[in-house]
Amino acid sequence: DVKVTQSSRYLVKRTGEKVFLECVQDMDHENMFWYRQDPGLGLRLIYFSYDVKMKEKGDIPEGYSVSREKKERFSLILESASTNQTSMYLCASSPGNIEKLFFGSGTQLSVL
Amino acid sequence: GEDVEQSLFLSVREGDSSVINCTYTDSSSTYLYWYKQEPGAGLQLLTYIFSNMDMKQDQRLTVLLNKKDKHLSLRIADTQTGDSAIYFCAENPGGGADGLTFGKGTHLIIQP
Numbered sequence: 001d002v003k004v005t006q007s008s009r010y011l012v013k014r015t016g017e018k019v020f021l022e023c024v025q026d027m028d029h030e031n032m033f034w035y036r037q038d039p040g041l042g043l044r045l046i047y048f049s050y051d052v053k054m055k056e057k058g059d060i061p062e063g064y065s066v067s068r069e070k071k072e073r074f075s076l077i078l079e080s081a082s083t084n085q086t087s088m089y090l091c092a093s094s095p096g097n098i099e100k101l102f103f104g105s106g107t108q109l110s111v112l
Numbered sequence: 113g114e115d116v117e118q119s120l121f122l123s124v125r126e127g128d129s130s131v132i133n134c135t136y137t138d139s140s141s142t143y144l145y146w147y148k149q150e151p152g153a154g155l156q157l158l159t160y161i162f163s164n165m166d167m168k169q170d171q172r173l174t175v176l177l178n179k180k181d182k183h184l185s186l187r188i189a190d191t192q193t194g195d196s197a198i199y200f201c202a203e204n205p206g207g208g209a210d211g212l213t214f215g216k217g218t219h220l221i222i223q224p
Binding site for chain 2: 106
């Protein structure tokens with residue numbers, strides 16, 4: 001089975017802190033994605049990556065950046081966390097030419 | 113951006129059939145998907161249908177696709193308490209690999 005692992009289940013950070021959310025997949029997938037999930041808004045795509053060192057903006061990239069130095073790892077970075085970034089963050093991966101996303105369990109981030 | 117619409121709640125009695133409906137906007141989507149999210153977990157791919165099909169059946173699940181009306185439905189036969197979850201409809205706009213566009217999710221509530 002594909003495994004997508006997000007390093008933290010819950011995180012509490014303070015406004016202005018730099019936050020790293022880590023995601024690792026073990027199936028050699030080319031594509032990796034970061035979504036945030038908010039009540040009433042569903043899932044929104046923040047950033048995605050086709051390959052190592054490549055990144056593309058999704059629908060709501062403002063306030064975020066990403067890093068993909070290795071194929072299996074995709075990091076989401078909040079340079080200066082703000083309270084409106086309190087959310088559930090979901091990482092996903094997919095094989096190169098098949099549009100099935102496999103999700104991690106999510107990281108619930110609270111910014112105080 | 114593209115919009116995927118689905119109702120927020122559906123309540124059914126245990127043993128009855130559940131039908132969750134979805135409308136999407138991008139006629140070039142190659143696949144359409146149903147994901148399931150149980151409490152505290154990430155999203156799990158439940159089933160998907162290729163855009164040139166109009167029906168797919170998998171055990172208790174039946175997916176119907178009306179491409180003309182851009183309408184997708186998921187029918188769960190003999191609904192059980194374990195089916196209680198949020199169900200997300202999703203499309204891949206443009207048929208490409210730029211991530212999926214999700215609806216806001218339908219909370220399926222099972223009454224005893």
